[in-house]
Amino acid sequence: MKKEQQDNIWGPAKFNREMKSLGELTSSFGLPRMIITGFLVLLFLLAPVAGVDFFTQITNVLNRFSWNAVMVLAMVPMIHSGCGLNFGLPLGLVSGLLGATLSIQFGFTGAMSFVMAIVIATPFAFLFGGGYGWLLNKIKGGEMMIATYVGFSAISFMCMMWLLLPYTSPTMVWGMAGKGLRTTISLEGFYDKVLAKFALDCNKICGINLVIPIGTIAFFALLAFGMWAFLHTKTGTAMTAVGSNPVFARACGINVDRIRLLSVIMSTWLAAVGILVYEQGFGFIQLYTAPNNMTLPAVAAILIGGASVNKASIPNVIIGTILFQGIVTMTPTVLNSLIHMDMSEVIRMIVSNGMILYALTRKTEGSK
DSSP states (O other): OOHHHHHHHTSHHHHHHHHHHHHHHHHHHOHHHHHHHHHHHHHHHHHHHTTOOHHHHHHHHHHHHHHHHHHHHTHHHHHHTTOOSOTTHHHHHHHHHHHHHHHHHTTOOHHHHHHHHHHHHHHHHHHHHHHHHHHHHHTTTOHHHHHHHHHHHHHHHHHHHHHHSOOOOTTTBOTTTSOSBOSEEEOTTTTTTTTTTSOEETTTTTSOOOEEOHHHHHHHHHHHHHHHHHHTSHHHHHHHHHHHOHHHHHHTTOOHHHHHHHHHHHHHHHHHHHHHHHHHHHTEEEOTTGGGGTHHHHHHHHHHTTOBTTBOOHHHHHHHHHHHHHHHHHHHHHHHHHHTOOOHHHHHHHHHHHHHHHHHHOOOOOOO
């Protein structure tokens, strides 16, 4: 056999080619992301050893993915238009919370309360998103810094408004005073599990304790497909051009400010829908300072998924949400079972804040 043929089978040339392809894969996917993925796989492998049901943990990860994915998707329009990461996500969350509480106040129940919550939240999202977009157009270059203050201000302002707005529904107001909204409002009888109840229970089919939330995942898939389709339209292409090179986009006749404004409104509306999806999964509404805990995980998830401050895609949303929520879900459960100590909340805080810190200090340009 000739030397070249031997090299093709087991020689140094083949080894070099394999190492080169492995290096290209690592470069494209990102070494830190591969480490996080490997850690998540390790947790799944350790689950049976720790006495944790493997398929139950798969169900938990899928549930948390389906509840959080829409809020991560809300980052995509603003990143594409060059407005950066949407740290003003609380404006959309507040819009969704207004839609949810007003839907209950007006007496809607069941699935109709979910539909009406989206309908009522939409004008608020357009109004808040429009004002937010106008502000970002005035301070180009400092969007992410200003967005953080806008988000905190919106939440602080609404902490007062939840007490002052004239809600009267006994389901939501404080029992003693008869006014002012409670911190936590149950969705039982309204849109609790309105999407999550459409699920495939594999226990009834093949005897494994796995439940796939088809309804919630399908709803996210519909919104993700809509976003993908929009980005391939003329307006979506213009949005990408504005984010890549606003000077060139302006020279091509694109109204840069209008495109940026549209992206902020879209992001705000998706955030409003996202919080409603999140609420129906958990079964209750959380008001006052609760939205403070939503922004950084969404930002971290899309960055871990491979996005950068000027480039994001639907796969970045899916990969990042699965990795972030998978680590946050699996780590405390598996480690608690291994070390036999109830430190789940401490471990969850360390892991989630550690991933947020990694994501916000990452300087890579995302996946190719």
